[in-house]
Amino acid sequence: QITLKESGPTLVKPTQTLTLTCSFSGFSINTTGVAVGWIRQPPGKALEWLALIYWDDDKRYRPSLNSRLAITKDSSKNQVILTMTNVDPVDTGTYYCAHRRAGLTFFFDYWGQGAPVIVSS
Amino acid sequence: DIQMTQSPSSLSASVGDRVTITCRASEDISHHLAWFQHKPGKAPKSLIYSASRLQVGVPTHFSGSGSGTDFTLTINGLQPEDFATYFCQQYNYYPPTFGGGTKVEIK
Numbered sequence: 001q002i003t004l005k006e007s008g009p010t011l012v013k014p015t016q017t018l019t020l021t022c023s024f025s026g027f028s029i030n031t032t033g034v035a036v037g038w039i040r041q042p043p044g045k046a047l048e049w050l051a052l053i054y055w056d057d058d059k060r061y062r063p064s065l066n067s068r069l070a071i072t073k074d075s076s077k078n079q080v081i082l083t084m085t086n087v088d089p090v091d092t093g094t095y096y097c098a099h100r101r102a103g104l105t106f107f108f109d110y111w112g113q114g115a116p117v118i119v120s121s
Numbered sequence: 122d123i124q125m126t127q128s129p130s131s132l133s134a135s136v137g138d139r140v141t142i143t144c145r146a147s148e149d150i151s152h153h154l155a156w157f158q159h160k161p162g163k164a165p166k167s168l169i170y171s172a173s174r175l176q177v178g179v180p181t182h183f184s185g186s187g188s189g190t191d192f193t194l195t196i197n198g199l200q201p202e203d204f205a206t207y208f209c210q211q212y213n214y215y216p217p218t219f220g221g222g223t224k225v226e227i228k
Contacts, residue, residue, distance in 0.1 A: 004164075039219075046125075047208065047219035062216055096165070104170065106217035107155050107210075113164040 002026035004036075004097050006115035013121050018087050020115060022080040022097030029075050030055055033102030036080040038071065041114075042093040052100065053080055087119045123147050123211050127220030133228040140196040142223045144209035149189045153213035156185055156194045159222075160205045168207075169194065199225070 008020035020038070027034060037052040051071040052060045061069045070083040080097060095115050098108035124147035134140050144154065152172040159165040167176045169185035172192055182197045196203055204227055209220040 046221045047210075049217045049219075060215070098165075101170070104212065105153070106212040106215070107153075107167075107170050109167045109170070109176065111157075111164040111166075113162065 002099050002110040004099060004110060004112035006095060006097050006112045008095070008115050008117065010116055011118050011120065012087050014088055014119055015086055018082075018084040018091070018117060018119075020082045020084075020095055020097075020117075022082070022112060024078050024080070024097070024099065026110075027099065029053075029073050029078070029080065032056075035100035035102075036073070037098050037100055037106070037108060038080075038082045038095060039098060039108070039111075040091075040093045040095045040117075042090070045093075047096075049106065050095075051082060052106065089119045092117060092119045122216060123150065123214045123218050125209055125211055125218050125220040127209055127223055129223060130221060131224040131226060133226050134199050135228045136199055136201055138199045138228075140199055140203075140225060142194045142207055142225075144187075144192045144194070144220050146190045146192075146211055148214070150211045150213035152188045153211060154185075154187070154192050155210045155212065156183075157208050157210065158203075158205045159208065165208075196225075 004024045034055040038050040041047045053071045068085045099110040101107045101109040126145045154172045156169040157165045173185045206222045206224045208222040
């Protein structure tokens, strides 16, 4: 059974760096084909994909946020970490991590319940 | 980026009703479309992938159809547990993009 859970600060000040952790179980990030992604949803807006990390440490980022995002994995802890620098109030929203189904590019078959993030001074 | 336009944004329905939600892509995405169900405070749940393939464990009163730019999620015989928000996602093009969601409420 695949489960994922996001954790991190709920309140972050503008210009600070946001670090979110996705802790997962039921799969290994080292298995060929496996990938984990991050998606967010600003209040009242559509979901927005942010980043993806593959089993072989290849990474993909949302082009418009590429310079501010970093995704890493710690396979020994079954965790994927997303870092976003220089946050702004527009980065407020709920952040989800999700398991990407192997062989289906960016189809996310299992999601965490989300972590709310508020960017405010 | 591919724009995914979902309609309606909300609807009211009764238990037992047939509900249809549509998703339109701004470009041809072949059959690379997924549907999700989302309840407040819960993890989004995948229902359908490849436009019409039911995810394991999803009740068969959910079905998906379409290809190219126009897609439909149908719920036959709405159940009390089906009241939720539904959203689509295309994964044919990078970056993946999502529809704005359809909230299904109790009439």
